[in-house]
Amino acid sequence: MTRLALAAALILLALPAAAQPRPAPPPADIAGAADNPLVGRYDGAVQRLREQLAFGEMRIVTAPIAPGGRPPGSPRATEANSTAVAGRITRMRYEGPDGRSPLEVVRNWQQRMEQGGFRTVFSCEARSCGGNAVDLWAAVTGALPGNAGIASNHGSVVYAAMRLERAEGDVWVSLLSVSGPRDRPQTLIDVVEARPMETDRIVFVDAAAMDRAIAATGRVALYGIAFDTDRADPRPDSRPTIEEIAKYLRANPGVSVVVTGHTDSQGGFDHNVDLSRRRAAAIVTALTRDHGIAAARLTPFGAGMAAPVAANDNEQGRAQNRRVEIVRR
Structure with a gap:
């Protein structure tokens, strides 16, 4: 090692710890994060969104969506390609883990849930979802009001709709996964637990x-x-x-x-x-x-x-x- 290189190394070692570059901290769950016990979590993923409605309605995509032919902003989920469901709705978005593809993530979730009694009603990858998957991405992310926060990387879309039939009410789950920033998978999960709406809560709508x-x-x-x-x-x-x-x-x-x-x-x-x-x-x-x-x-x-x-x-x-x-x- 030359004298110049040795001097540079000694200077770096002498720098205080705060002045040396630190690796970015790993992402963490949001406050109040909680997994759905029927769905679980992919090992190493973090929860970045969790919203819940005691009773709501949405459409779960259950068939390919025909590409094009719709004005901007028009509904993508229709009676021909989706199923209307109502009940308690939980929306979650997971990110990661790094180095995993959306396909691997969704397939693992499918396997785990099928072992728990779910059956896959419909699944697709990218173009097989209908057109270039733009319509499916829009239909799933727009199924509830608000911004799901998931990347619009249509070419990497992997999707599955699953149903668990049970006496106390069916459970529907949609899984949409895409490659997000830095190739970290992002997965949006909607869980609808079918149940009657509580009645007599509002006596007058003005x-x-x-x-x-x-x-x-x-x-x-x-x-x-x-x-x-x-x-x-x-x-x-x-x-x-x-x-x-x-x-x-x-x-x-x-x-x-x-x-x-x-x-x-x-x-x-x-x-x-x-x-x-x-x-x-x-x-x-x-x-x-x-x-x-x-x-x-x-x-x-x-x-x-x-x-x-x-x-x-x-x-x-x-x-x-x-x-x-x-x-x-």
Whole structure:
């Protein structure tokens, strides 16, 4: 070693520890991190996001998504390529470990969950997910309001949708993994534990609450409009909720809506579709006749029993399914 090199080495050794470069600390779990016991965690991964809704609705992608043909911002998850599920929703995002591919990460999770009784409903990699996987990435990350924080590296997308059937309610899980910064895999996991929504928690939805719900999800479910059995005219105690719909529409003059009637599964299918349509039409009539809302802004529609939010095999579930929804058009 030359005298110059030896002097440089001695200077480096003499530097205080604080002046010497330190390796970046390893990433750590967020405060309040917790794994879902049915899903577990890939060894060495860290949890960077955890959100939970006591009751919510989302669509789990269960088939390839046809590429292109949709205006920007339009829904990617539709009835043709996804399954609507409702219940307690937990969204988690994991990062790492370094040196593992999204495919290896998802395959390990699939193996672990299949051992626990889950079955894989649909899985895909990159282009086999539909087009160049942009639509699938958008459908999964956008299934809940808010930013999932996962990289938009569509070429590395690996996805799996899994279902556990059980007496107390099915569990659906979607796993979306991509290569993130520095080739560290990022995995977004949505867990939906199907269960009835708690009822009688909100007795009245006012115009402001309708505005917030429609702004967030494009729709609001109303339970304050009641009908006698097999009758289409709203009962008198429905008037306050109808007045709040009118207030919302007057405060948002550029908004048009679909007034959608929903029934439980009691009775024939066609009869319930017709009944729900007549109920929706009666609400439209009340809004135009009594509150001066232009008929052109209102579209009555009857969904009958076709879009339940709970099981119809008990009264609690049937009560949740009997509702009116205001859907932004």
